[in-house]
Amino acid sequence: MNKVLYCRRQYYAIYMPEHHRAHKDGYVYEHVLIAEYKLQRPLKAQEVVHHLDGNKLNNSPENIVVLKNKADHALLHKLIDANRFYQLLEDDDGTVVIIYDKPTCIKCGNPLSGYRAHYCQECARKMQRKVLRPSRDVLKIDIRTTPFTTLAAKYHVSDKAIRKWCKYYHLPYKRSEIQQLSDIQWNAL
Structure with missing residues (x-):
């Protein structure tokens, strides 16, 4: 097999034109192949591979997890970016499920709508007042x-x-x- 750096997104790719996830040029991302080997099955069309350490070139099996869909992948990145606590638990089919606590207001404890917010809207409004x-x-x-x-x-x-x-x-x-x-x-x- 011929391993090359796939230039479009800076991922390693291998030439396998017969693979179901091959691009038009016949290359398949290496992390996809490693995820399939780890799961012992082909990836489903909606499944997404994630690098745990954020390094696209680190394709060791311990660094790769498969998420059920793009929405879960986006949620995981939101949690990482907002520095929120989360856990990844393996499901029966080998994919991972994200377990996390909903963020709460640090003043009153009410649930927050955004991941980067620290205060609920009511507490934020009260803090903006110039007069008590x-x-x-x-x-x-x-x-x-x-x-x-x-x-x-x-x-x-x-x-x-x-x-x-x-x-x-x-x-x-x-x-x-x-x-x-x-x-x-x-x-x-």
């Missing part, structure tokens, strides 16, 4: 006893920001609505 928002109970007492403009000065924001906080906490945000509520109704809020 008072709790609902503190704001509820403040708006009952103090005008919005005075509260705005106290918290170094505009009175419109105070109204937005009230809306966020589902509190009345108009002075007339606040004054119309009795003490019993106010405590029920």
